[in-house]
Amino acid sequence: MSLSRTVAGAMVNIGIALTALRTNLMRSILTALGVMIGVLAVVLAVAVGSGAQVSVENTINQLGSNMALVFPQPDTERDGPTRDVGKLTERDARTIERSVPGVTALAPQLRASIQLSIPARRVGTNGIAVTPGYATVTNSEIDNGRMIADADVQSAARVIVLGQTVATKLFGDSDPVGETVRVDKVPFRVVGVLTAKGSSLGNDNDDVALVPLSTGRQRFATSLAGPDDLALLFVGFDPAVDLNDAKRDLVRVLRDRYKVRDGDVQPFTVRTTEEFQEQSATVTGVFQAILVAIASISLLVGGIGIMNIMLVSVTERTREIGLRMALGARRRDIRNQFLVEAAVLCMIGGLLGLILAMIAASVFERVAEFPAPIGAPVAIGSILFSAVIGLLFGGYPAIRASRLSPIEALRSE
Amino acid sequence: MATDPPLLEARDLVKEYDFGGETVHAVAGVSLTVQRGEFVAIMGASGSGKSTFMNLIGALDLPTRGQLLLDGTDLASLSSDELAAIRNRKIGFVFQQFNLLARTSAVDNVATPLIYAGLSATDRRERAAAKLSAMGLGDRLGHTPAKLSGGQQQRVAIARALVTDPLILLADEPTGALDSATSEEIMKLFCQLNDQGITVILVTHEPDIAQYAARRVLFRDGCVVEDEPVHDRRRAA
Numbered sequence: 287m288s289l290s291r292t293v294a295g296a297m298v299n300i301g302i303a304l305t306a307l308r309t310n311l312m313r314s315i316l317t318a319l320g321v322m323i324g325v326l327a328v329v330l331a332v333a334v335g336s337g338a339q340v341s342v343e344n345t346i347n348q349l350g351s352n353m354a355l356v357f358p359q360p361d362t363e364r365d366g367p368t369r370d371v372g373k374l375t376e377r378d379a380r381t382i383e384r385s386v387p388g389v390t391a392l393a394p395q396l397r398a399s400i401q402l403s404i405p406a407r408r409v410g411t412n413g414i415a416v417t418p419g420y421a422t423v424t425n426s427e428i429d430n431g432r433m434i435a436d437a438d439v440q441s442a443a444r445v446i447v448l449g450q451t452v453a454t455k456l457f458g459d460s461d462p463v464g465e466t467v468r469v470d471k472v473p474f475r476v477v478g479v480l481t482a483k484g485s486s487l488g489n490d491n492d493d494v495a496l497v498p499l500s501t502g503r504q505r506f507a508t509s510l511a512g513p514d515d516l517a518l519l520f521v522g523f524d525p526a527v528d529l530n531d532a533k534r535d536l537v538r539v540l541r542d543r544y545k546v547r548d549g550d551v552q553p554f555t556v557r558t559t560e561e562f563q564e565q566s567a568t569v570t571g572v573f574q575a576i577l578v579a580i581a582s583i584s585l586l587v588g589g590i591g592i593m594n595i596m597l598v599s600v601t602e603r604t605r606e607i608g609l610r611m612a613l614g615a616r617r618r619d620i621r622n623q624f625l626v627e628a629a630v631l632c633m634i635g636g637l638l639g640l641i642l643a644m645i646a647a648s649v650f651e652r653v654a655e656f657p658a659p660i661g662a663p664v665a666i667g668s669i670l671f672s673a674v675i676g677l678l679f680g681g682y683p684a685i686r687a688s689r690l691s692p693i694e695a696l697r698s699e
Numbered sequence: 700m701a702t703d704p705p706l707l708e709a710r711d712l713v714k715e716y717d718f719g720g721e722t723v724h725a726v727a728g729v730s731l732t733v734q735r736g737e738f739v740a741i742m743g744a745s746g747s748g749k750s751t752f753m754n755l756i757g758a759l760d761l762p763t764r765g766q767l768l769l770d771g772t773d774l775a776s777l778s779s780d781e782l783a784a785i786r787n788r789k790i791g792f793v794f795q796q797f798n799l800l801a802r803t804s805a806v807d808n809v810a811t812p813l814i815y816a817g818l819s820a821t822d823r824r825e826r827a828a829a830k831l832s833a834m835g836l837g838d839r840l841g842h843t844p845a846k847l848s849g850g851q852q853q854r855v856a857i858a859r860a861l862v863t864d865p866l867i868l869l870a871d872e873p874t875g876a877l878d879s880a881t882s883e884e885i886m887k888l889f890c891q892l893n894d895q896g897i898t899v900i901l902v903t904h905e906p907d908i909a910q911y912a913a914r915r916v917l918f919r920d921g922c923v924v925e926d927e928p929v930h931d932r933r934r935a936a
Contacts, residue, residue: 291817298814309802609798612759613859614787614815616780692759692786696798 295619299626306599306627307634317595318635321672324585325639326646329668331581333647333658335574340657342566345489346559353423354533356382356519356540357555358510373553376499376514378543385539388527391422393520394499398506402446402456402495403468409455412494413469415502423522431463431478434498438477442500446474450482450492469497472505485655529558588635589679596628596683607687608695621688628680629673636672640665704771706866706898707733707756712765714751725751727921728765733900735866738893740909740929741902743918750871752918753902757792757869758785770866787815791860795872797852799844799859805831806840809859816863830858834888850881857888861897868892870901874908886911890934 307314358374379394393416400413420426421433429450438445446467453462462476474497483491497505508517523532537556546552600607607620615623640660647658714726726748733739743749754760755767758774761782767774770789777785786792799808810827818826828840834854844852853873860868870889874882890911893899901912909915910933917925 294819297820305802605798606800609794609800610811610815611783612757612786612792613812614783614863616783616815618780619783619815693754696759696794 295622296626299623300630302623303627303630306603307631310599313595314631317591318631318638320588320591321585321632321635321675322588322639322642324581324588324675325636325668325672326643327581327584328578328671329640329643329660329664330646330650330658331577332574332664333643333660334650334656335570335577336659336661337651337657338573339567339570340659342570343563345491346562346566352523352525352527352529352559354521354523354529354536354556354558356521356536357557358516358553359555361552361555371553372555373512373544374516374519375512376516378540378554379516379519381543382519382521382536382539386521386532386535388524388532388535389521390524391419391522393417393420393423393522394516395420395518395520396499396502396506396508396510397517398502398508400469400495400506402452403471404456404465407456409452411449411452413502413506414494414496415499415506416496417499419522420496420520423520426483427481429479429481430461431476433478434496438498439500442504443498444469444472444474444501445477445498447478447480447496448476449480449494451490452493452495453479469495469505529560533558585675589632589675592628592632592676593679593683595631596624596680597686599627600624600683600687604690604695604698607690608692608698611690611692612696617688620690621684624684624687625677625680628684629676632672632676632680633669636669636675639672640668643668703735704768705732706735706737706770707731707900708766708768709752709756710766710768712752712755712767713763714748714755714760715763724921726755726762729921729923731916731923731926733867733898735898736893736896738890738899738911738913739901740912740915741900741918742904742906742909742915744904747918748921749902749918751921753869753871753900756867756900757790758782783815787812788863789866791863791865791868793853793856793860793868793870793873795875797844797849797856797876799852799855801845802843804841804843805836805847805855808844808855809862812859812863827858827862830862831855834858848881849877850884853877853881853885854888857885857892861892866898868897868899870899872903873901874903874905882908886933 356374358372360372376394379392383389383392396415398413399410402409402411414420416434417439418434418436421428428447431447434445434447437443446469448456448462456462456467457465462479465476466473467476468474480492480494480496485491510517521536523529533556537552540554540556541552544553610620644660647660650656650658709729709731712726712729713724716723716725729752741749741752751760755762756769758769762775769785772785774782774785800811806824806827809831810823813823813826828837831837831840834857836851836854836858839847839851844855847855868889873889874885877885886908889899889901899912901908903909910929910931912929913932915925915927915929916923
């Protein structure tokens with residue numbers, strides 16, 4: 287009963303609001319424009335922020351799903367005296383494979399920036415020296431040819447597997463398998479091409495070239511000290527394994543090997559993909575919050591515009607307010623009339639802003655190849671938020687209108 | 700029937716305004732009774748207090764002192780919401796400048812008081828259309844004020860004043876913005892409405908217009924100085 291009365295009252299006020307907004311069409315459009323730009327900015331900020339989140343998640347998923355990364359770096363998570371140099375070796379990797387439960391594959395690696403050349407061209411790329419386990423752990427697939435094999439690693443064969451970007455840069459559309467590529471002047475035979483993974487966060491995942499671990503050890507210029515030192519180790523786990531447990535086991539095994547006592551800094555660092563996800567979620571969350579906060583300023587300015595124009599509107603329509611009071615409008619009827627008018631104005635601006643944001647986001651996705659999703663909650667939320675802006679900034683003018691004295695208002699010109 | 704209170708009863712009504720420390724007695728002790736069905740013309744020069752008195756009996760303003768009983772209720776004791784309800788249901792206002800909402804059709808103008816009475820959209824429309832037809836404007840329902848003549852606009856305003864079936868029709872210089880022929884037409888309409896039993900209180904400074912009323916009350920310096928029946932009353936031809 288009282289709800290239907292409220293709805294009926296709102297409908298009447300929406301009608302009055304639309305008439306009033308039509309009366310000053312140009313002014314209404316300009317005022318709505320302020321809110322439109324504000325909503326556009328906020329919705330885009332939310333979309334780009336969520337896009338960053340999605341993008342980072344994709345990057346991490348492309349690393350490999352259930353995996354730990356071991357770096358030869360002193361663990362900086364704890365305070366205390368630091369052994370300056372980190373340590374991680376192929377023997378550590380073999381021990382991990384033997385002693386840590388749930389390990390499915392290992393990918394010991396060396397990394398270096400390398401120059402690839404054929405007689406016609408020369409490109410720089412990320413060289414990764416790997417074992418066959420690399421493909422399993424990182425979910426890498428072969429498009430054409432074959433992956434680095436055990437035999438290649440044992441014989442330190444001069445073979446190379448190219449990422450899509452490198453293959454295209456060097457060979458265009460023709461098949462690189464069987465061709466010869468020079469790595470810093472030494473000839474390598476191309477045995478395979480990786481399936482494209484695409485790019486994430488501006489990082490081209492296909493700008494890589496894989497060589498056998500042993501070959502890389504001979505050819506890559508690295509700063510590693512020992513003869514079997516590693517730059518990086520990926521440890522793939524069974525999907526059923528809990529990564530926190532896996533990390534605990536892994537750290538225990540390595541601490542035993544390096545005889546790290548309680549309170550000492552360990553010469554290696556272990557991170558799981560789960561931790562990366564959490565970390566990046568925090569970072570992108572902050573990033574998104576900052577973006578939205580900056581964008582909100584324009585919405586605030588739009589809101590001030592609403593308040594300004596509503597104050598003008600109340601002044602201009604003082605006589606109408608007096609008349610309505612004489613005809614029986616209570617203070618709250620007048621207040622609601624102006625609140626609804628401000629809310630309608632804001633919601634029109636909000637709707638236009640949302641539509642523009644959707645167009646801008648889809649253009650952005652296509653041009654920048656960066657996801658900018660606008661979900662239904664964001665869409666509905668932005669419209670409701672516009673209404674709240676209207677009620678907030680329309681509140682003062684509306685209350686001022688409702689406090690007018692009927693005779694004073696009627697007398698005004 | 701004899702126990703029925705008078706429609707309007709003012710007892711020692713005072714309204715003072717404060718202008719920079721100087722107190723102005725706009726209404727300085729007025730006692731006046733109006734019975735149901737009367738047609739009263741309130742006259743007086745500008746500044747005589749007649750408009751202030753009109754605002755008081757229209758529940759637009761509250762007296763400084765004294766009592767003002769409308770249909771037995773003391774207006775001075777009411778809250779702003781209750782006064783709004785009185786204005787909505789018991790009083791119909793007609794203004795000199797018509798005060799119609801621009802860009803709003805005749806029927807929507809007439810229906811405006813019914814919004815505040817809480818009627819549904821269909822009821823509002825039906826009642827407003829019926830009142831407009833009774834004023835001879837049945838074929839002008841959708842016209843905006845700009846498309847109506849002065850006389851037609853004032854008749855729309857009268858229809859709006861009557862749409863809530865009020866006890867009193869309060870008209871403040873209703874012919875002030877009209878030519879003499881149209882003025883006569885509007886005054887005849889007031890006479891007809893009065894004949895149908897509606898109480899009419901009219902504020903005017905024109906003696907000719909006051910001649911249509913049955914009783915003439917003259918204000919001077921905030922007080923009633925004359926209150927007598929109109930002898931040579933002009934009637935609808």
